[in-house]
Amino acid sequence: MLRKASRNWRSGVLGLMFAYLLLTLAPCLSAQTAAAGALTGKVSDASGGVVANATVTATSVDSGQARTATTGADGIYKFDMLPPGNYRVKFEAAGFKVMEIPSTAVDENKTAVLDWKLEASEPTAGAPTPASRDNLPNAPSSSTKAPSLEDLGFTPAQTQGSVQDQARLDKRTHMLKIHQRLGLITLAPLAATFILSANAGGKNTSTTDRTTHMVLGAVSGDLYFMTAYYAIRAPKIPGTETRGPIRLHKALAWIHGPGMILTPILGAIAYNQKNNGEKVHGIASAHGPVAVVTGAAFGLAVLSVSVKF
């Protein structure tokens, strides 16, 4: 009897480890096999002469990751092995204006070509300010009398953007998207665990039912903690006050978080008691109620950010 329970337990743990490895390694394997693209081009001046030693920075619009290349004596730069997507490309060279292209696409297994002509900088001018960029040649109000951002009392600190801050926001959104998807995926094994709990905890239950319930619960737990990881590790944005439904979402984590730790512990005790032919008793009898509260809090947390009440 004891040996059989131990065998079931071992097979359950092995199944769990396999599921965990599959879930953990799958994204890595797919990332390694994803095809990359390349970006190249020639940097020249207004007369068509090549510009050597120009710094070219390609920043992924999606991930915020930036790479830098320098033009050679022939004015050519190249980025190899770029993940496909849209890139902001900045050109900088001594004696020239800094220019930035908001978006250029890099496709899988293709080399995108972006040639660029740099404009000579004014003798006294440094990097262009947002105010000077506003006076575009095609602007309907290109008159020299037109008001500027400085006229409105905005300071350069308010009007100048930060690539680093944008990258932090991009990373935050990326991690929270994974958090959201994993949270939704977790609902499936969690619901299955609840459905099968009727067969696992009643009077006439089999070891197989209990093991299935336990394995599904363990998979739910693993997915849950992976979900939580992406929320906890997402970069925090300083100076942001939490307002709206996200407050409820975060508050509920104080219920389902401890619940997700407590439920499997109580479940393991109950599992052993059942396998020993005993009736579930003592602290283990709280497994069901704790699981229900935990599941309800988790479901409500998902709903709080999905549906507008």
Place this chain on the structure above:
Amino acid sequence: MRKKILTAFLFLAFSAFGESDSQWVLEQCTLTYHVSHPLHQSEGVSHAARGKGVCHAGQCDFLIAVAVKSFDSGDSNRDLHMIQVTRGAQFPMVTVRTRLPEAASASATIHADLEIQFAGQTAQYKQVAFELVTHGNETRISGTIPAALSDFKIDPPSLLAIPVKNEMPVRVDMTWRPQ
């Protein structure tokens, strides 16, 4: 004859006065964007816009600017996502420029060509209708800018794998006064 000369003098004097530089200042402004999703209808409001109009030779150049992060939808998480998706940390300002004839302030409706810089992109909107109501020294202007996410190369954010609609109309309510 003397009356004609006097009339001509007064006309020229008023014309010259009309063409002299004058300015308008944005007294109050409420900007409201509207985003549609099958599960959500969201609005973000900003009262932080600043604006100025400079008139010269019968034409007025207006600039209205507002920080992207000043929009409040009542949900800090959604606001941060909006800042991210609109590249608001890298391009923190939204600017609207337009040129109008000085005489337009006397009309009940104006149609303005707008140039909007947002998310590192520039988009132009032709003949956007605004209603004008003048109370004493103040002129209230209201209307809706038919903005769309694709105008600024913004990928529509999605919730539960469903993207929001491309249209993102922006309601404008402004009060201007001459300086």
